[in-house]
Amino acid sequence: MADDKSKSGGQDRKRINLNEDYEVRDWAAKFGVSQEDLRKAVAQVGDRAEDVERHLKGAKA
Structure with missing residues (x-):
């Protein structure tokens, strides 16, 4: 299914x-990482953005 850019919430x-x-x-x-690191x-x-952000912050610590 295509991403509907008219729905922003x-x-x-x-x-x-x-x-x-x-x-x-x-x-x-936004997270200050490479696209490859984001994909990993x-x-x-x-x-889920919240889980990814938490994981990335933990990786930087």
Whole structure:
């Protein structure tokens, strides 16, 4: 299912869609990591942004 850019709220902002280049770019920038590191984190903990952020912060410590 395509990402509906006209809907900007709800679950869509809480999940990282690795199939959308702009999302990978934007989330990686937000977390201060490379796109590859973001992809690895999503593979390890799932696509919930909160879980990915927690994982990445733990990795930097």
